[in-house]
Amino acid sequence: MDKLKPDRGLLKIDENECKGCGLCVEACPPRAIRIGDRLNHCGYRAAIYTGAGCTGCGICFMACPEPGAITVFRLVDRRTLPVSDSHVPVEGAVPCASN
Amino acid sequence: MSGAVDPDYTVAHSRPKAFYESFERKEELQHQTHYCPGCGHGIVHKMLARAIDELGVQDRTILISPVGCSVFAYYYFDVGNVQAAHGRAPAVGTGIKRSRPGSIVIGYQGDGDLSAIGSAEILHAANRGENITVIFVNNAIYSMTGGQMAPTTLLGQKSTTTPDGRTAEHEGHPLHMSELLATLGAPVYIGRVGLGDNRQIAQATRAIKRAVENQVRGLGFSLVEVLSPCPTIWKMQPVDAQHWVRDVMEKTFPLGVFVDRTNEMQPPAGTNTAPAIGEIPRILGICAGDAGLAGEIPTSQTGELDLRVRVSGFGGQGVLLLGEVLAEAGMDAGLEASWLPSYGPEIRSGTSNCHVRLASSPIDSPLVMNPDVLVAMNEPSLKKFGAGVRSGGWILYNGAMFPPEYVREGVHILARDFTREADAIGDPRAANMVMLGVLLEIAAALPQASIDAALRQCVKQPKWIDLDERALARGRALLREFMERGAA
Ligand SMILES: Cc1ncc(C[n+]2csc(CCOP(=O)(O)OP(=O)(O)O)c2C)c(N)n1
Ligand code: SF4
Ligand code: SF4
Ligand code: SF4
Numbered sequence: 301m302d303k304l305k306p307d308r309g310l311l312k313i314d315e316n317e318c319k320g321c322g323l324c325v326e327a328c329p330p331r332a333i334r335i336g337d338r339l340n341h342c343g344y345r346a347a348i349y350t351g352a353g354c355t356g357c358g359i360c361f362m363a364c365p366e367p368g369a370i371t372v373f374r375l376v377d378r379r380t381l382p383v384s385d386s387h388v389p390v391e392g393a394v395p396c397a398s399n
Numbered sequence: 400m401s402g403a404v405d406p407d408y409t410v411a412h413s414r415p416k417a418f419y420e421s422f423e424r425k426e427e428l429q430h431q432t433h434y435c436p437g438c439g440h441g442i443v444h445k446m447l448a449r450a451i452d453e454l455g456v457q458d459r460t461i462l463i464s465p466v467g468c469s470v471f472a473y474y475y476f477d478v479g480n481v482q483a484a485h486g487r488a489p490a491v492g493t494g495i496k497r498s499r500p501g502s503i504v505i506g507y508q509g510d511g512d513l514s515a516i517g518s519a520e521i522l523h524a525a526n527r528g529e530n531i532t533v534i535f536v537n538n539a540i541y542s543m544t545g546g547q548m549a550p551t552t553l554l555g556q557k558s559t560t561t562p563d564g565r566t567a568e569h570e571g572h573p574l575h576m577s578e579l580l581a582t583l584g585a586p587v588y589i590g591r592v593g594l595g596d597n598r599q600i601a602q603a604t605r606a607i608k609r610a611v612e613n614q615v616r617g618l619g620f621s622l623v624e625v626l627s628p629c630p631t632i633w634k635m636q637p638v639d640a641q642h643w644v645r646d647v648m649e650k651t652f653p654l655g656v657f658v659d660r661t662n663e664m665q666p667p668a669g670t671n672t673a674p675a676i677g678e679i680p681r682i683l684g685i686c687a688g689d690a691g692l693a694g695e696i697p698t699s700q701t702g703e704l705d706l707r708v709r710v711s712g713f714g715g716q717g718v719l720l721l722g723e724v725l726a727e728a729g730m731d732a733g734l735e736a737s738w739l740p741s742y743g744p745e746i747r748s749g750t751s752n753c754h755v756r757l758a759s760s761p762i763d764s765p766l767v768m769n770p771d772v773l774v775a776m777n778e779p780s781l782k783k784f785g786a787g788v789r790s791g792g793w794i795l796y797n798g799a800m801f802p803p804e805y806v807r808e809g810v811h812i813l814a815r816d817f818t819r820e821a822d823a824i825g826d827p828r829a830a831n832m833v834m835l836g837v838l839l840e841i842a843a844a845l846p847q848a849s850i851d852a853a854l855r856q857c858v859k860q861p862k863w864i865d866l867d868e869r870a871l872a873r874g875r876a877l878l879r880e881f882m883e884r885g886a887a
Pocket of ligand 1: 466468469508540542543549
């Protein structure tokens with residue numbers, strides 16, 4: 301990826317927990333979520349992050365009826381963060397908590 | 400990775416901790432709710448779970464699930480849970496809050512639950528200003544049962560019971576519960592929010608937290624009504640249902656804060672805190688081991704008194720009077736007292752019984768299922784209640800021979816023909832007072848003056864007072880004899 305500035309936020313959707321209602325798609329101000337094509341194990345088309353543009357605002361998280369379908373991450377500013385501050389680094393997918 | 404940008408992300412919004420990690424009570428799909436896609440209940444659950452997290456009250460929250468689509472709210476919240484009968488959450492919540500003042504009691508109710516079958520309960524709980532929080536999820540329909548009209552159904556809205564749409568002429572106008580309750584003097588906070596768009600959702604999140612926080616601060620009754628989509632019964636796509644809340648429902652049910660007395664209210668002086676862990680066995684009525692006869696029933700000398708008595712016999716044997724004198728004497732002695740008679744046709748014949756509790760601390764429930772002392776005037780009473788007597792407790796049985804099938808290890812038995820004892824004093828009908836005398840001697844918790852006062856309160860005729868006093872004294876003597884024989 302060739303971006304100069306990383307996105308302020310990052311979104312993970314647990315595909316198997318999602319019911320494909322689309323409320324998060326509607327809620328996201330920068331329109332960074334869409335409904336995917338694949339059916340999940342419940343037979344719903346799960347929402348997916350487009351991969352860019354998330355601001356970490358958390359609006360989709362509160363709009364989503366499922367407890368843990370959505371996790372929103374925010375960029376840690378290394379310049380202001382004390383070294384000891386704990387944060388969860390994210391690589392690839394968040395472990396899937398699903399069924 | 401050196402030099403250049405090294406973006407790391409930290410979790411900003413994730414599954415609230417007040418939810419179970421896995422919904423073990425659900426048979427399948429233990430990471431999803433049972434709600435339909437786009438259901439407002441899921442969103443309200445998340446708001447509530449987050450509020451519980453943020454206020455740090457998970458360990459002392461007791462959630463009351465209703466009847467309706469959210470009947471299984473207790474599948475999800477990792478808090479204390481009670482599931483109430485339809486509409487009764489405010490009454491159940493009242494009982495829980497009063498007996499566990501340190502708990503945070505949250506009633507969760509649908510609009511059918513709260514505004515139809517439960518309209519009386521919510522009205523009176525609000526009017527008493529119970530220090531509880533009520534989350535009222537209004538989706539304008541009975542969803543769980545397939546879409547019948549609710550008191551909150553909009554005019555013109557179709558339902559299975561109003562197939563051509565609700566009309567004011569036939570079904571009346573939609574009930575505005577928040578506005579109705581706002582006419583009362585006691586509530587601290589009553590507001591209506593919606594789930595109709597992002598702005599409304601943000602506002603609803605704040606209101607729900609506020610309503611719980613008010614209780615944490617000890618301020619009093621708070622209710623938040625949430626206009627909530629039910630895509631399935633409304634037969635709409637989830638996003639359309641969400642917009643219907645904002646564009647249509649809100650016209651009938653305007654959003655707003657109808658009561659806010661949070662600034663006027665003073666938290667109560669004595670702060671209510673959860674009891675110490677060490678107190679819990681006593682509160683639950685679990686007694687540690689057999690401490691011998693003298694230490695069986697905690698008395699006012701040895702510490703906290705919590706005496707539970709069940710009295711049972713045939714109508715006319717003075718069962719209820721025995722209980723009444725005991726309870727009156729307790730009140731006279733400054734104790735908390737409850738007397739719960741079982742009324743019915745059996746007052747005249749058949750088995751009659753009453754529950755009595757005397758305690759140093761407020762009494763949570765007047766029911767006595769595991770008595771310290773069972774006063775059984777006859778064999779049917781033994782049959783009915785003998786098995787419930789707690790280990791280390793007593794059965795006082797009116798009969799010379801105790802039926803062997805009711806003997807239980809660890810339960811003291813004093814079987815006597817108390818009717819004959821009473822006869823010897825002057826009247827067989829005083830058997831109940833002889834037995835009360837035994838009980839008083841066992842419990843050793845009440846001053847004689849209080850017993851005398853109670854007797855004068857409950858028994859009007861001087862002839863009987865005199866007889867009953869002698870009967871009580873005879874009972875006391877009987878127990879002492881019994882103990883001496885046991886010790887010898
Ligand atoms: C005493 C009693 N009466 C009736 C019912 C049937 N019943 C179950 S849910 C329900 C209505 C629930 O509607 P609401 O409170 O609006 O909840 P929703 O399902 O819409 O979330 C009724 C009438 C019942 N379970 N118990
Ligand atoms: S956090 Fe905000 S920007 Fe990111 S996906 Fe969710 S709604 Fe969109
Ligand atoms: S709001 Fe939640 S359940 Fe609905 S589509 Fe988005 S992630 Fe899936
Ligand atoms: S029927 Fe309606 S209220 Fe019930 S779970 Fe489905 S969407 Fe929710």
